[in-house]
Amino acid sequence: MIGEDVRRKEDLRLITGKGEYADDLKFENAAYAAFVRSPHAHAIIRSIDTSATLEMPGVLAVLTGEDIVAAGIRPIPHAIGSSQSGSDIRIRNRDGTERARTHHRALPTDKARFVGEAVAMVVAESTNLAKDAAEAVMVDWEELPSVVRGIDALEEGAPQIWDHVPGNRALGGEVGDRDGVDAAFAGAAHVVEFESWVQRVTGVHMEPRSSSAEYDPATGRFTIHASGGHGVVMMREQIAASLGVDMAFVRVVAPRDVGGNFGTRNATYPEFVLLPHAARLVGRPVKHQAERIEAFLSDFQGRDLHVRAKLALDGNGRFLAFRSINISNIGAHTVSYTPLNKGLQLMTSLYRVPVAHVEFLAAMTNTVPTIPYRSAGRPEAMYIVERMIDLAARRFGFDRVELRRINMIPEQECPYTNPLGVAYDNGDYIGCMDKVLDMADWTGFEARRAEARSRGRYRGIGLSNYIEGTSGVPRERAEITVDPASGTVDVVIGTQNTGQGHETAFAQLVGSFLGIPHENVQIRASDTDFVSAGGGSHSGRSLRFSSIVMHKATAEIIERGRKIAAFMLDGKPEEVDYAEGHFRARGSNGVVSLFEAADAAEKGIGLPDELQGVLAAIADETTHGLAYPYGAAVCEIEIDPETGSCHIPRYSTVDDVGKALNPMIVDGQTHGGIVQGAGQALFEWSHYDRETGQNLAATFMDYQVARASDFPSFDTHISEVPAKSHPLGFRPGGEGGTTPSLGVTVNAIADALADLGVTHIEMPVTPFRIWQAIQQAKSDRQGEIQ
Numbered sequence: 001m002i003g004e005d006v007r008r009k010e011d012l013r014l015i016t017g018k019g020e021y022a023d024d025l026k027f028e029n030a031a032y033a034a035f036v037r038s039p040h041a042h043a044i045i046r047s048i049d050t051s052a053t054l055e056m057p058g059v060l061a062v063l064t065g066e067d068i069v070a071a072g073i074r075p076i077p078h079a080i081g082s083s084q085s086g087s088d089i090r091i092r093n094r095d096g097t098e099r100a101r102t103h104h105r106a107l108p109t110d111k112a113r114f115v116g117e118a119v120a121m122v123v124a125e126s127t128n129l130a131k132d133a134a135e136a137v138m139v140d141w142e143e144l145p146s147v148v149r150g151i152d153a154l155e156e157g158a159p160q161i162w163d164h165v166p167g168n169r170a171l172g173g174e175v176g177d178r179d180g181v182d183a184a185f186a187g188a189a190h191v192v193e194f195e196s197w198v199q200r201v202t203g204v205h206m207e208p209r210s211s212s213a214e215y216d217p218a219t220g221r222f223t224i225h226a227s228g229g230h231g232v233v234m235m236r237e238q239i240a241a242s243l244g245v246d247m248a249f250v251r252v253v254a255p256r257d258v259g260g261n262f263g264t265r266n267a268t269y270p271e272f273v274l275l276p277h278a279a280r281l282v283g284r285p286v287k288h289q290a291e292r293i294e295a296f297l298s299d300f301q302g303r304d305l306h307v308r309a310k311l312a313l314d315g316n317g318r319f320l321a322f323r324s325i326n327i328s329n330i331g332a333h334t335v336s337y338t339p340l341n342k343g344l345q346l347m348t349s350l351y352r353v354p355v356a357h358v359e360f361l362a363a364m365t366n367t368v369p370t371i372p373y374r375s376a377g378r379p380e381a382m383y384i385v386e387r388m389i390d391l392a393a394r395r396f397g398f399d400r401v402e403l404r405r406i407n408m409i410p411e412q413e414c415p416y417t418n419p420l421g422v423a424y425d426n427g428d429y430i431g432c433m434d435k436v437l438d439m440a441d442w443t444g445f446e447a448r449r450a451e452a453r454s455r456g457r458y459r460g461i462g463l464s465n466y467i468e469g470t471s472g473v474p475r476e477r478a479e480i481t482v483d484p485a486s487g488t489v490d491v492v493i494g495t496q497n498t499g500q501g502h503e504t505a506f507a508q509l510v511g512s513f514l515g516i517p518h519e520n521v522q523i524r525a526s527d528t529d530f531v532s533a534g535g536g537s538h539s540g541r542s543l544r545f546s547s548i549v550m551h552k553a554t555a556e557i558i559e560r561g562r563k564i565a566a567f568m569l570d571g572k573p574e575e576v577d578y579a580e581g582h583f584r585a586r587g588s589n590g591v592v593s594l595f596e597a598a599d600a601a602e603k604g605i606g607l608p609d610e611l612q613g614v615l616a617a618i619a620d621e622t623t624h625g626l627a628y629p630y631g632a633a634v635c636e637i638e639i640d641p642e643t644g645s646c647h648i649p650r651y652s653t654v655d656d657v658g659k660a661l662n663p664m665i666v667d668g669q670t671h672g673g674i675v676q677g678a679g680q681a682l683f684e685w686s687h688y689d690r691e692t693g694q695n696l697a698a699t700f701m702d703y704q705v706a707r708a709s710d711f712p713s714f715d716t717h718i719s720e721v722p723a724k725s726h727p728l729g730f731r732p733g734g735e736g737g738t739t740p741s742l743g744v745t746v747n748a749i750a751d752a753l754a755d756l757g758v759t760h761i762e763m764p765v766t767p768f769r770i771w772q773a774i775q776q777a778k779s780d781r782q783g784e785i786q
Helices: 011-015 065-070 127-134 178-186 232-243 270-282 292-298 338-344 378-396 400-407 429-439 442-454 502-514 542-568 594-603 663-682 741-752 767-785
Strands: 031-037 043-049 059-064 118-124 138-143 169-176 190-201 210-216 221-226 250-253 286-289 302-313 319-331 355-364 458-467 475-483 488-493 521-524 576-579 582-585 591-593 616-622 630-639 646-656 715-719
Touching: 031 127, 031 270, 031 292, 043 118, 059 065, 059 127, 059 270, 118 127, 118 270, 169 178, 178 302, 178 319, 178 355, 190 378, 210 270, 221 232, 221 270, 232 250, 232 270, 270 286, 302 338, 302 378, 319 338, 338 355, 338 378, 378 400, 378 458, 378 741, 400 429, 400 458, 429 442, 429 458, 429 630, 429 646, 429 715, 442 458, 442 630, 458 741, 475 542, 475 594, 488 502, 488 542, 502 521, 502 542, 542 576, 542 582, 542 591, 542 594, 542 616, 582 594, 591 594, 630 741, 646 663, 646 741, 663 715, 663 741
Parallel strands: 031 286, 221 250, 319 355, 488 521, 646 715
Antiparallel strands: 031 118, 043 138, 059 118, 169 355, 190 302, 210 221, 210 286, 302 319, 458 630, 475 488, 475 616, 576 582, 582 591, 630 646
């Protein structure tokens, strides 16, 4: 069953309107919350007057930052690192001190630090009453200067976001060999320099975040229902710490279906703390559904990395050294440093670069905090190196494919440690590139370029290789029980399904391990009443870690079942084989099914004591180290020079996932990943005004997301070189479509316009920016002629 295109069992309910999302949850006698959000990017809260609000119809409570501090509510303890067990390069300040951590209170007491930050909450009998009442809350503001770009925030004299983070520098350090890089650049035949900004984007979830909470005064227990991806276990830990109660008094339940995640839901939001406190205060369940504009203003966002980089080459095109300065805009609160860390350690990608040096800085600004967003940090890193290779090829006269080929890590040199200290496991990197070039008909492209030119269009083709370093919370737990009464196998797992098809894929995997139909396997997650450990879904960890514990637990079940069957068949365990859900005694016709063995164990008739009881097993493992998916993509783009509009007629990709559990699901993940990455390259931008700090992309009128009509039918291929870093050979497969897509899209655009003298256009590469670049190139040429 591993490797079969099993159709997703969850799709029927989703396409027939029977999904169960957070806002679908109904509660008896519920109250509703609305938030007062800052209209300023940076402003001192001099006072908040709630007296008029409290007199309004239907208002049950009004809470400010001072109120929650008085109630003992503590700051949210975000998991700011790349992983909790050191499976990535540990990044620190140059002096060895730890990264800065800010006090992210659910409602601030001192000042607002970005437009849209909640400063008060109103609870009322209905959402509309709460919203009306929120407008009556009077805040006396003292507006302060603001800063929204990371590079600006680090300048001398920039507005100070937090007093204990001088110069807005939350982190500043370096990795690699500075002296070795200096020496290599001094002897280089060629040097290419590149400076670019990978712009900020947001998740644009299908369902804006919704949450609700209940409080049981008899037990003192809170129940929080919220959509998220970092797992109910971690969410419970953080909510309990903020509420100041033991975790035993907090239950977290994620809805069965989540309307999108992509990483931007992998943290605890202020509502998740405020709603349970409000439920205790008013004695009723309290619910909140964010409106779309609230989501644009206050959802944690992604990307926002500024890079200045140099690549040194010898006369034959061999890479000699790489250096860069990476500046990450982490926003107003230290929610995560992960994207910065993930990207800097892979800046040399899957190329042989003898020495490298990367300086890294995390800047605090008056913007929404950033957090890992699909393939955190890796698309940014691949974009930088792949653009530099194309620039070097064009500037110094190398073929861009051959320049990559002669510098790629060959399979026989794996495992390979890159110059920043990261040890890649294994892979056929060159084979993936060759495969995608063949799929894309790279050699036949010039004919297509010429045909487009005959129609007055400019057509370009781009290539990008990639490698990822995925980690995530390394602990996972599986509890598997064979139920003879229902003929099903129950699997409790600590990951979080946010659209990846876990209900199908995990059932398929357990069914394969046990030799039973996947329809007989039930996957349960997302409720701390039965999930006691696990890390949720992020950094491609779900299948990687879940497969290990599910395999171990099923092996234990099979071994105990073998002993039960041997006793029932009057044989020896070593003479009993197991296949296709049945135990068979060699040399006889004796057969016992898995469920018959489970039934005998529960009834216990005649069995030894150690074989009696429920046929079940628990596996709880902590797996350190990273996984390294890799692949290649080719994109073709056609541009209308009169308007700057462009479209993608062809897009091909090869992604190595080690072993594809369900190829159809992997392909689906790849398709979605391509659209997110190419959509960022072409359209998306969470844009803030540099003078006022106002969010200029807070509606769909101002923030363009990709649509199906913007893309062709993708040509995808799955490579399967078993990963030596995983006992079953799996590599993560949910982020590969995104990781090369920024670089390959911009490479294709630059190639289309190369004959005009255009070398680069910053993302998002909108039609207006393309048109501007064409006009500037024409003007430059005219000036040269004159």
